[in-house]
Amino acid sequence: MSGRDEWILIDFWSSMFGSRVRIALAEKGIVYERREEDFPKKSQLLLEMNPTYGKIPVLIHNGNPICESLNIVQYIDEVCCFAPFLLPCDPYERAQARFWAHFIDHKLHSASIKTMAYETMEELKAAEKEMVEHLKLLQDELGEKAYFGGEEVGYLDVILGGFCTWFTIYQDMGSFSILDEFPKLKAWTRRCMERQTFSASLPDPDQLRELVHRIRRRNGIE
């Protein structure tokens, strides 16, 4: 990597997947150009750079596209071989970090969608129950550490970090208080949000709330 590297991020402001790439780039101090999509329309650049899925985020590094946010964050860490290092040094800890990152995308994310797309109170309650079970596992994984990465921000902090402002939205939509039920995760969220690299990379909660209500109205469930 040289000082003349070109970084372009194809992104959409509300995306937790886009947010984690922004956080990773900010933690590494990389200056990049952001290309905002205008969904539901997709730009020619997005379709060319991610023909398989046509999804954001796509990071284009010196003309080479990298897709899928878990993969992109790992790529950033590998290609930018300087501190802060996101993935742990130890192969076993690295495997654990990847395992929980996968859990966040497959379990937490799908439960979180349900807490917003519910039609009945029963559906909402079931989604909240699922969400609580997943967050409990994540809080156990955090344990007494300041960050998932230990004393410093690591891969898993960046991956879950994309959800920080979304947590307040899930809470607003339902009757349960995510952050109060999980004091250690609450403290972790506050700690992350105090970092400029996180707070400047995350969407505004009011705009997010408005977006969620607009989608619910469009889908005829509000």
Place this chain on the structure above:
Amino acid sequence: MSGRDEWILIDFWSSMFGSRVRIALAEKGIVYERREEDFPKKSQLLLEMNPTYGKIPVLIHNGNPICESLNIVQYIDEVCCFAPFLLPCDPYERAQARFWAHFIDHKLHSASIKTMAYETMEELKAAEKEMVEHLKLLQDELGEKAYFGGEEVGYLDVILGGFCTWFTIYQDMGSFSILDEFPKLKAWTRRCMERQTFSASLPDPDQLRELVHRIRRRNGIE
């Protein structure tokens, strides 16, 4: 890693996810103990080692469990720092290998399930169409190379390798000839199956065929 390392693989004979871990261990020349599950019952060991999902494969290295096959193969490559290296050296090529591994698990695998679980000919045709589209992309990724890894077997060969004998089953279940439609993938499959590390790690096609018919009969679709 020392000569006294203990490796245990919790496995199930027919699983393509288990097969790829067996292939990776064989490629690295690692001697391990295999613990076969007796599904649908789950062993106490499996539930203890993978409490989050309760799924095979789980690799236990010196008492530490690693779950999720893509993650396990990457772990094996990272902790066994000797040839053959599975992940490419170049970070961009590594990101590409991980991207296609994810594609295999999310797209190819779900289409392949449909080619076996169909109830009507329309469903079978749709599943085959999907499968053909995915295989086309994978064949394009292979290009003129001997292996996805180039001249030597790499990460993606191990990941897709778990499907080698399954390809013949998908073909038996439907009307299309996967391997004839994709001559480069066909040659790749033959090349892989000539390696003892692959052929000894993969299930027997006759037993697989019998299993698929038994499941279809149990589900009342045959």
